[in-house]
Amino acid sequence: MTELALEIRDVSKRYAEHVAVKQLSLAVPRGTVYGLLGPNGAGKTTTIRMVLNVIGPDTGSITVFGQSHKDPTVLDRLGYLPEERGLYKKMSVRDVLRFLAELKGVDRKRADRGIDEWLERLSLRTPEKDWGKAKVDELSRGMQQKVQFIGTLLHDPELVILDEPFSGLDPINAQALKDTVVELRRRGKTVIFSTHLMDNAERLCDSVCIIARGEKVLDGSLAAVKAENAGRTVAVALDGGASAAVQEVLQDRALVLRADDHSRYFEVELTASGDPQVLLTRLIAAGAVLQRFERVQPSLHQIFLQRVGAAGVEEGMSGHG
Amino acid sequence: MAKLWTVVKREYLERVRTKWFIIVTLFGPIFFAMIMVLPGYLSVKGMREARVTNLRIVDATGLGIGERVSQRLAAPQISAGMAPSMARVDTVTQEGVADVEEALLARVVSREENGVLILDSATVASGRARYLGRDAGSVGQVDALEGAVRTALIGARLEALGLDAPTADAITRLRVRIDAEKVTDQGKGGSGLAGTVFGFGVAFLLYMSIILYGQNILRGVLEEKTTRVAEVVVSSVSPDVLLAGKVIGVGAVGLTQMLVWVASGVLFWEQRSRVFSAMGIQNMPQISFPTIDPLVLVALVLYFILGYTFYASLFAAVGAMVGSQEEAQQASQPVLMLLVFSIIFVQPVMTNPTGQLALVMSWLPFSAPIIMPMRMTATPVPPLEIAGSLFGLALACAAAIWLSARIYRVGLLMYGKRPSMRELLRWIRQS
Numbered sequence: 001m002t003e004l005a006l007e008i009r010d011v012s013k014r015y016a017e018h019v020a021v022k023q024l025s026l027a028v029p030r031g032t033v034y035g036l037l038g039p040n041g042a043g044k045t046t047t048i049r050m051v052l053n054v055i056g057p058d059t060g061s062i063t064v065f066g067q068s069h070k071d072p073t074v075l076d077r078l079g080y081l082p083e084e085r086g087l088y089k090k091m092s093v094r095d096v097l098r099f100l101a102e103l104k105g106v107d108r109k110r111a112d113r114g115i116d117e118w119l120e121r122l123s124l125r126t127p128e129k130d131w132g133k134a135k136v137d138e139l140s141r142g143m144q145q146k147v148q149f150i151g152t153l154l155h156d157p158e159l160v161i162l163d164e165p166f167s168g169l170d171p172i173n174a175q176a177l178k179d180t181v182v183e184l185r186r187r188g189k190t191v192i193f194s195t196h197l198m199d200n201a202e203r204l205c206d207s208v209c210i211i212a213r214g215e216k217v218l219d220g221s222l223a224a225v226k227a228e229n230a231g232r233t234v235a236v237a238l239d240g241g242a243s244a245a246v247q248e249v250l251q252d253r254a255l256v257l258r259a260d261d262h263s264r265y266f267e268v269e270l271t272a273s274g275d276p277q278v279l280l281t282r283l284i285a286a287g288a289v290l291q292r293f294e295r296v297q298p299s300l301h302q303i304f305l306q307r308v309g310a311a312g313v314e315e316g317m318s319g320h321g
Numbered sequence: 322m323a324k325l326w327t328v329v330k331r332e333y334l335e336r337v338r339t340k341w342f343i344i345v346t347l348f349g350p351i352f353f354a355m356i357m358v359l360p361g362y363l364s365v366k367g368m369r370e371a372r373v374t375n376l377r378i379v380d381a382t383g384l385g386i387g388e389r390v391s392q393r394l395a396a397p398q399i400s401a402g403m404a405p406s407m408a409r410v411d412t413v414t415q416e417g418v419a420d421v422e423e424a425l426l427a428r429v430v431s432r433e434e435n436g437v438l439i440l441d442s443a444t445v446a447s448g449r450a451r452y453l454g455r456d457a458g459s460v461g462q463v464d465a466l467e468g469a470v471r472t473a474l475i476g477a478r479l480e481a482l483g484l485d486a487p488t489a490d491a492i493t494r495l496r497v498r499i500d501a502e503k504v505t506d507q508g509k510g511g512s513g514l515a516g517t518v519f520g521f522g523v524a525f526l527l528y529m530s531i532i533l534y535g536q537n538i539l540r541g542v543l544e545e546k547t548t549r550v551a552e553v554v555v556s557s558v559s560p561d562v563l564l565a566g567k568v569i570g571v572g573a574v575g576l577t578q579m580l581v582w583v584a585s586g587v588l589f590w591e592q593r594s595r596v597f598s599a600m601g602i603q604n605m606p607q608i609s610f611p612t613i614d615p616l617v618l619v620a621l622v623l624y625f626i627l628g629y630t631f632y633a634s635l636f637a638a639v640g641a642m643v644g645s646q647e648e649a650q651q652a653s654q655p656v657l658m659l660l661v662f663s664i665i666f667v668q669p670v671m672t673n674p675t676g677q678l679a680l681v682m683s684w685l686p687f688s689a690p691i692i693m694p695m696r697m698t699a700t701p702v703p704p705l706e707i708a709g710s711l712f713g714l715a716l717a718c719a720a721a722i723w724l725s726a727r728i729y730r731v732g733l734l735m736y737g738k739r740p741s742m743r744e745l746l747r748w749i750r751q752s
């Protein structure tokens with residue numbers, strides 16, 4: 001049994017007008033929650049569609065649980081919730097779910113049992129009303145979203161891929177989704193989701209991959225990503241203002257890339273070779289009276305802005321995932 | 322394979338369960354039964370209520386013409402196996418006509434009688450008679466009366482020439498019927514009118530089914546695209562399987578409908594005597610069914626399946642290209658044109674099923690599914706020609722499937738502007 005749920009190696013996809021994905025490689029360990037982060041149009045949906053073998057990559061290889069993603073049995077082990085959601089409007093909820101489950105190779109009896117369980121869990125079936133018998137277009141939007149989750153998870157997939165799962169969800173369904181993701185992870189399933197909302201990613205993910213303009217910016221476990229980027233920022237608070245000697249240290253471009261001056265409070269971003277330890281000794285040598293000297297853990301949001309930059313976000317706005 | 326079956330099952334069941342399908346499928350046999358039974362039923366009903374016998378005859382001829390007319394009028398009822406209702410005859414002298422006429426006229430006015438037929442010496446001499454009735458404007462009524470008076474007079478004249486009554490009667494009963502048989506370049510070319518009607522029927526049935534179910538596929542594809550269900554489904558099955566399942570499922574719906582129609586038609590035909598006698602009709606309408614070679618029947622089914630598949634894949638491709646119902650209408654024009662082009666030439670091909678036009682149209686893949694089956698019912702077509710045209714159609718079918726599968730694969734997940742011709746070519750190359 002391989003340790004990786006998904007491995008993408010050197011995958012590129014070019015369309016006539018633009019390159020959607022460029023030389024992308026990433027690895028998703030089994031049993032983790034993995035965030036695929038990036039601005040709109042970064043290539044997240046294209047990447048996901050390539051994993052699902054809906055779009056063929058121009059170059060590179062994709063393996064799911066160690067098998068080629070083109071292996072027809074692989075699709076049965078995947079559950080997918082697309083960004084653009086929809087169901088057959090004229091079918092009954094039960095028929096739609098049964099259809100989706102049968103497409104994943106689940107037999108009717110097992111599907112029916114699963115449907116009962118899920119409808120009850122998401123309170124779509126109560127003693128008063130069984131929404132399973134209703135037609136899809138009789139359901140409210142929130143209920144349709146629930147039905148769509150059920151369709152994604154009914155066949156108990158080992159790898160669940162959610163494309164922008166939080167977009168358009170009401171708070172109750174968003175909470176239900178979070179709970180479900182946590183529970184899936186506890187049961188040893190692997191969850192990959194794409195989002196441009198860093199807060200959700202920060203709270204849920206074990207590992208992340210940030211892509212922009214079709215290219216990978218960084219990837220790794222959340223802790224590693226944070227640690228890697230943590231060294232860069234130091235928060236410094238002084239008792240009294242900064243003396244000329246202290247200012248001189250902060251303006252040393254060999255050590256400090258940028259210092260955000262709030263007169264008594266400084267957010268100092270170190271250069272790549274800048275060592276916080278050196279900064280500390282030099283500040284003390286310059287006679288600074290320190291109230292606070294702290295290596296700050298940047299939020300994922302800050303890392304994202306730092307690494308992708310405003311340009312990447314704006315450029316991404318025009319295209320399609 | 323199991324997944325293909327799942328898709329086929331959904332496409333089939335979702336359509337067969339709709340009210341629309343049930344209504345149309347049931348309406349077919351009812352319509353068929355109506356055109357079979359109605360004419361016979363109406364004529365019998367007409368005879369039952371016939372006013373032709375519900376009249377008074379004033380006979381001043383002195384030759385018993387009135388009695389003969391009365392019998393003539395009742396003849397259709399007798400041959401239909403009903404108890405005849407005879408018109409009452411008042412035999413009067415030439416002078417007495419005016420008095421009786423006046424008395425009966427009053428009865429007609431007061432609706433006690435329907436009409437009065439007056440026969441006098443002028444009738445015997447020149448065949449002129451008078452009818453006073455509420456339904457004197459009815460062409461049918463007057464026709465029936467004229468016919469009855471004419472045969473009665475002929476009978477009387479024949480008897481006057483010395484023939485005995487039964488012989489004279491038999492002569493006046495003579496009926497003429499012409500069985501028209503068509504001759505073409507290859508000799509006797511089929512069963513004439515019946516063959517033509519059947520040929521038209523087959524052509525229109527194929528045309529209607531292809532249009533109906535082809536557009537049904539288009540709507541299905543469009544629905545999956547606009548509701549974005551397609552995205553979920555293609556994460557479980559390949560677009561090719563989805564497309565194939567759709568074409569097969571909807572085709573099966575079409576075949577089911579035709580099967581119901583044909584089976585109920587055959588059943589009705591087998592049981593027609595029982596149905597007619599239940600409705601009190603003894604003499605069945607004379608409809609001759611052209612005899613059909615079983616091989617032709619097999620070819621018909623093949624033409625339907627291949628023709629349907631050809632157009633269904635094209636319609637599916639159109640559905641995948643567009644983003645709304647309005648766009649679909651526009652974009653499906655070229656495909657519809659191919660169909661309409663075929664149906665325009667139905668008439669000329671039928672008039673000359675062995676001509677150059679007929680030959681070319683039954684080889685062209687897009688018109689063959691409509692023109693060839695029609696031709697085959699009208700005139701014998703060499704088996705080699707049928708096989709060749711079927712083979713060509715099958716090739717075109719494969720090409721259409723290949724082409725539309727490519728467009729479908731890309732188009733299904735492509736939202737936004739309708740692709741230009743150039744973009745479309747790129748889609749085809751890309752996938």
